[in-house]
Amino acid sequence: xxxxxxxxxxxxxxxxxxxxxxxxxxxxxxxxxxxxxxxxxxxxxxxxxxxxxxxxxxxxxxxxxxxxxxxxxxxxxxxxxxxxxxxxxxxxxxxxxxxxxxxxxxxxxxxxxxxxxxxxxxxxxxxxxxxxxxxxxxxxxxxxxxxxxxxxxxxxxxxxxxxxxxxxxxxxxxxxxxxxxxxxxxxxxxxxxxxxxxxxxxxxxxxxxxxxxxxxxxxxxxxxxxxxxxxxxxxxxxxxxxxxxxxxxxxxxxxxxxxxxxxxxxxxxxxxxxxxx
Numbered sequence: 625x626x627x628x629x630x631x632x633x634x635x636x637x638x639x640x641x642x643x644x645x646x647x648x649x650x651x652x653x654x655x656x657x658x659x660x661x662x663x664x665x666x667x668x669x670x671x672x673x674x675x676x677x678x679x680x681x682x683x684x685x686x687x688x689x690x691x692x693x694x695x696x697x698x699x700x701x702x703x704x705x706x707x708x709x710x711x712x713x714x715x716x717x718x719x720x721x722x723x724x725x726x727x728x729x730x731x732x733x734x735x736x737x738x739x740x741x742x743x744x745x746x747x748x749x750x751x752x753x754x755x756x757x758x759x760x761x762x763x764x765x766x767x768x769x770x771x772x773x774x775x776x777x778x779x780x781x782x783x784x785x786x787x788x789x790x791x792x793x794x795x796x797x798x799x800x801x802x803x804x805x806x807x808x809x810x811x812x813x814x815x816x817x818x819x820x821x822x823x824x825x826x827x828x829x830x831x832x833x834x835x836x837x838x839x840x841x842x843x844x845x846x847x848x849x850x851x852x853x854x855x856x857x858x859x860x861x862x863x864x865x866x867x868x869x870x871x872x873x874x875x876x877x878x879x880x881x882x883x884x885x886x887x888x889x890x891x892x893x894x895x896x897x898x899x900x901x
Contacts, residue, residue, distance in 0.1 A: 654719065659842040669693050737811045750774050753770075758782070759782045835866075
């Protein structure tokens with residue numbers, strides 16, 4: 625069992641959890657993920673690591689309650705436990721001294737981009753972070769990201785905080801200012817990462833995206849998380865989760881993410897009825 629040492633509400637249906645996971649924190653690096661199972665009858669879900677503390681042996685995850693498993697996970701109180709935590713999994717982020725790096729995070733994707741921003745800054749890069757949310761109510765980790773960035777820019781869809789619009793609107797303005805950008809890294813909804821990729825492709829700026837493909841085993845055995853990258857089949861778990869965004873077939877990714885929407889809705893509604901929520 626893995627104890628939840630901290631639980632915090634970050635926004636509407638948005639939850640932060642710190643989990644005591646010594647084996648994970650011993651090896652984890654930015655860009656990697658864990659797979660957890662709430663109980664013995666639960667499904668296995670992947671969550672990218674948002675932060676980690678090797679001394680305290682704790683790993684931080686941030687998730688939004690959108691379905692049966694995430695609601696079930698979110699119902700566990702601080703001090704409670706999760707049955708399984710497996711990891712770290714996936715290939716760590718490629719981090720070196722690139723020069724000026726723009727990190728673009730959207731929604732829940734703001735959390736896993738934090739350790740990448742932090743590491744990039746420690747390697748001597750100039751880091752410009754662009755983070756976006758639906759509205760002010762969803763804003764979290766602003767100061768945390770700001771403290772490890774040279775510059776932080778914020779967008780909200782409705783304009784209730786920061787600039788009104790999307791992270792891509794800010795990115796376009798940044799590119800129009802003729803700042804030399806050596807690399808862009810993006811984490812968030814697939815449609816957002818595709819939009820970022822389309823913009824940077826025109827400028828021929830190397831862009832890396834962390835892909836949120838459907839996943840089961842997390843170790844390259846089941847093939848569930850297959851993707852098309854540069855015309856070749858790759859696995860998000862073992863080959864990724866980060867890939868050259870300009871080679872990603874985002875349309876295929878988004879189609880596959882929607883394959884089980886009806887089944888997920890049915891399972892969630894059934895669970896809510898049985899749990900009397």
